[in-house]
Amino acid sequence: MAEQLIKPDLNFINDVISSGGESLKKCFQCATCSVVCNVTPDDKPFPRKEMMQAQWGLKDKLFANPDIWLCHQCSDCTAYCPRGAKPGEVLGAIRKMSLQEFSVPGFMAKMVNQPKFLLVLLAVPALLYILIIVSQGFFGDVSIPTEDGKIVYGKFLFSLYYVDTVFTATALFAVFSLFLGITKYWKAMSATVPNANKGTFGKAVVDTILEILGHNRSRKCEVTKGRATAHMLVFYSFIGLFITTVLAFAKVIPEYFEHFGTHLGIDQSLLNGLTVIYKIIGNISAAALVLGILLMITNRFKNKGKAGLGGYYDWLFILLVAGVGVSGLLAQFLRMANTVIAYPTYVVHLCLVFFLFAYAPFSKMAHMAYRATAMVFAKQSGRE
Amino acid sequence: MTEGKTVLVVGGGMSGLTTAVEVAEAGYKVIIAEKTPYLGGRVAQLNKYFPKLCPPNCGLEINFKRIKNNADVSFYTLAEVEKISGQEGDFDVTLKINPRYVNDKCVGCNACAEACPVEMPNEFNFGLNKTKAAYIPHNQAFPFKYAIDGKHCKGASCAKCVEACKYDAIDLNMKPETININVGAIALATGWDLYDVTKLDNLGGGKIKNVITNMQMERLASPNGSTAGKILRPSDDKEAKNIAFVQCAGSRDENHLPYCSFICCMASLKQATYLREQYPDSKAQIFYIDIRTPGRYEQFYWKVKDDPNVTLTKGKVAKITEDPSSGDVIVEAEDILAGKKIKARFDMVVLAAGMVPSTKGSKISADISYTEDGFVKPSSLKKGIYAVGTLKSPVDVAKSVQDATGVAIKSIQSARR
Numbered sequence: 001m002a003e004q005l006i007k008p009d010l011n012f013i014n015d016v017i018s019s020g021g022e023s024l025k026k027c028f029q030c031a032t033c034s035v036v037c038n039v040t041p042d043d044k045p046f047p048r049k050e051m052m053q054a055q056w057g058l059k060d061k062l063f064a065n066p067d068i069w070l071c072h073q074c075s076d077c078t079a080y081c082p083r084g085a086k087p088g089e090v091l092g093a094i095r096k097m098s099l100q101e102f103s104v105p106g107f108m109a110k111m112v113n114q115p116k117f118l119l120v121l122l123a124v125p126a127l128l129y130i131l132i133i134v135s136q137g138f139f140g141d142v143s144i145p146t147e148d149g150k151i152v153y154g155k156f157l158f159s160l161y162y163v164d165t166v167f168t169a170t171a172l173f174a175v176f177s178l179f180l181g182i183t184k185y186w187k188a189m190s191a192t193v194p195n196a197n198k199g200t201f202g203k204a205v206v207d208t209i210l211e212i213l214g215h216n217r218s219r220k221c222e223v224t225k226g227r228a229t230a231h232m233l234v235f236y237s238f239i240g241l242f243i244t245t246v247l248a249f250a251k252v253i254p255e256y257f258e259h260f261g262t263h264l265g266i267d268q269s270l271l272n273g274l275t276v277i278y279k280i281i282g283n284i285s286a287a288a289l290v291l292g293i294l295l296m297i298t299n300r301f302k303n304k305g306k307a308g309l310g311g312y313y314d315w316l317f318i319l320l321v322a323g324v325g326v327s328g329l330l331a332q333f334l335r336m337a338n339t340v341i342a343y344p345t346y347v348v349h350l351c352l353v354f355f356l357f358a359y360a361p362f363s364k365m366a367h368m369a370y371r372a373t374a375m376v377f378a379k380q381s382g383r384e
Numbered sequence: 385m386t387e388g389k390t391v392l393v394v395g396g397g398m399s400g401l402t403t404a405v406e407v408a409e410a411g412y413k414v415i416i417a418e419k420t421p422y423l424g425g426r427v428a429q430l431n432k433y434f435p436k437l438c439p440p441n442c443g444l445e446i447n448f449k450r451i452k453n454n455a456d457v458s459f460y461t462l463a464e465v466e467k468i469s470g471q472e473g474d475f476d477v478t479l480k481i482n483p484r485y486v487n488d489k490c491v492g493c494n495a496c497a498e499a500c501p502v503e504m505p506n507e508f509n510f511g512l513n514k515t516k517a518a519y520i521p522h523n524q525a526f527p528f529k530y531a532i533d534g535k536h537c538k539g540a541s542c543a544k545c546v547e548a549c550k551y552d553a554i555d556l557n558m559k560p561e562t563i564n565i566n567v568g569a570i571a572l573a574t575g576w577d578l579y580d581v582t583k584l585d586n587l588g589g590g591k592i593k594n595v596i597t598n599m600q601m602e603r604l605a606s607p608n609g610s611t612a613g614k615i616l617r618p619s620d621d622k623e624a625k626n627i628a629f630v631q632c633a634g635s636r637d638e639n640h641l642p643y644c645s646f647i648c649c650m651a652s653l654k655q656a657t658y659l660r661e662q663y664p665d666s667k668a669q670i671f672y673i674d675i676r677t678p679g680r681y682e683q684f685y686w687k688v689k690d691d692p693n694v695t696l697t698k699g700k701v702a703k704i705t706e707d708p709s710s711g712d713v714i715v716e717a718e719d720i721l722a723g724k725k726i727k728a729r730f731d732m733v734v735l736a737a738g739m740v741p742s743t744k745g746s747k748i749s750a751d752i753s754y755t756e757d758g759f760v761k762p763s764s765l766k767k768g769i770y771a772v773g774t775l776k777s778p779v780d781v782a783k784s785v786q787d788a789t790g791v792a793i794k795s796i797q798s799a800r801r
Contacts, residue, residue: 030700031717031718032702035700036703082632084638
């Protein structure tokens with residue numbers, strides 16, 4: 001083997017330790033973790049080698065590694081670790097740090113993962129909506145328009161301008177930023193696997209999607225059994241809510257044109273039918289979301305002895321998702337109850353949704369893109 | 385010449401015997417109180433000592449002879465310490481002597497065991513086989529006297545052994561006795577228990593038939609063991625020719641025993657030689673985190689390592705499953721040096737389990753506090769009470785003997801106060 005000079009990055013070791021991997025140095029490389037892990041490939045299994053790389057400060061090796069995301073943090077390793085080195089939590093910390101490495105712009109990831117910036121980040125959507133509300137004169141003498149005395153959010157913040165434009169822009173930003181991030185990750189991984197057994201990209205993508213849809217990996221977790229179910233509820237509710245959004249958008253498009261004086265000639269009953277469908281999907285999804293996230297929270301507390309409770313990075317995301325679900329349902333119920341507090345609730349809901357999506361490339365939400373990317377890379381390079 | 389009081393030695397294993405003979409041969413009176421029906425303790429259960437690979441009786445016999453020939457040593461078997469009061473130089477101790485149901489007339493003819501209808505797990509062989517409720521613990525037992533197990537014996541209603549005994553040696557009406565003695569010093573030499581491997585849920589301890597402990601392996605290989613020294617696996621008595629040794633089974637593990645038990649690496653290397661000597665085509669694979677063979681033991685490690693049929697694999701075994709159809713055992717580990725997860729099939733698996741100080745299981749009526757690792761803190765003992773050998777740390781026979789000689793002189797000093 002060629003001689004290799006190892007350049008340990010001491011700051012990196014300290015960063016891992018301060019980012020939730022404080023148990024890192026306890027590892028004595030016995031490899032219990034790699035054996036009890038049900039999701040690792042048999043060849044060069046994780047997480048033992050990652051624990052060593054982290055102890056040695058081999059930052060680039062770790063970040064350019066699909067394995068840090070192939071890990072689903074089942075915590076079987078943490079439960080059986082004879083030293084309390086918590087490999088699951090160390091890899092969690094490394095994943096969080098890799099977001100700071102790859103996401104664009106990188107400073108956002110630092111902000112999103114530090115509690116001291118929470119208010120600043122929240123202030124962005126809050127100020128945005130306050131500005132919109134003020135500009136509508138609702139804090140002045142303009143009363144909120146209603147439709148036959150009923151609360152209609154569309155009359156408050158004209159959906160076509162203020163909700164849809166803001167969110168379309170936010171979504172585009174998030175998708176673009178995520179794309180830049182995962183491209184950097186992919187390039188870094190490709191550089192480390194020069195002679196990879198390259199399979200077809202398309203097949204790797206299809207296999208990854210099927211695996212994610214079935215949650216085949218997280219089902220293999222033993223200590224944190226039940227997390228696959230909770231995650232599936234949240235995962236599919238997000239898909240449901242995405243479909244709801246697309247359908248709702250499809251419904252408002254004719255209204256846009258109408259607004260500009262162009263009639264598309266679409267049958268109104270068709271649009272009404274569409275409304276019924278997306279309302280059903282939306283409500284089921286919202287209920288599943290709240291149920292799933294509650295299950296996640298209970299699971300975390302139930303398993304905290306063996307799997308750890310998680311840190312700010314985890315809880316910001318969990319509480320945000322919970323907040324989106326709860327505020328969304330509340331906004332709907334309060335609207336139906338026809339009470340004025342429906343409006344502020346709706347604004348809170350919008351702020352939380354903004355937070356979730358605008359900061360997605362930097363928060364734990366980004367796991368979906370990075371993990372999926374790692375899975376595709378692993379499959380294509382013959383890693384598994 | 386004896387001035388000063390008697391020394392009480394609790395425990396008749398290698399540490400206790402050594403303490404006792406050293407004290408007695410210095411001219412002081414000694415009483416040994418042993419819990420089981422025989423002397424010799426854990427050493428009696430071994431097949432061979434490491435590193436010289438001689439049988440344990442070569443050490444034990446000498447000590448038994450020294451006891452027999454020395455009028456200053458007396459011993460009680462089936463004895464437990466009930467109460468200790470007083471201080472250095474003047475301890476009042478209450479001993480409870482459990483009934484043996486067999487008196488000194490016993491000649492060891494085995495007629496009672498043949499007549500006895502009750503079977504019980506053979507504790508001496510760690511449950512590998514059964515014995516009668518009228519039994520001799522093993523064929524080299526000292527004293528060579530049968531005993532009847534009070535818990536399993538049906539008592540006077542059966543009494544088949546009484547009929548069978550030609551020497552009038554059995555008395556099923558024996559009652560526990562209480563004895564009060566006054567001693568000047570107390571040496572606690574109650575030894576160690578093997579860590580309970582049923583707690584190792586991922587290693588199949590106690591669940592998979594062909595997963596045995598290192599102490600069971602000693603009994604399997606021992607000529608006076610459950611298979612008369614043939615290494616046969618428990619499920620089907622098939623010759624176990626391909627054996628995995630799982631080091632640190634519960635040791636160096638904060639979920640079980642946080643410390644290294646010191647002896648298990650040498651024990652597994654030694655047991656690999658049992659296998660290699662018995663079956664020329666046999667294979668042993670030892671899975672380890674680090675092989676710890678301190679000092680001159682390193683040479684023993686080199687010797688075993690040189691055998692091409694002994695494989696040493698760096699990587700802790702963390703999963704063991706059973707192939708129900710064949711009874712074979714599947715062992716999973718990461719071969720760290722190769723960077724590959726391996727699944728290998730073996731006839732039998734030996735868990736190299738660690739030592740737990742015996743006072744953890746059966747409490748002694750003395751104030752004892754423990755170190756973080758669970759061993760006796762010598763400073764916590766009352767003046768005049770000393771702990772010996774494996775109560776204080778996990779050590780081998782040689783170190784226990786060394787420690788016992790030290791405790792002997794300390795006990796003499798206390799007994800003279």
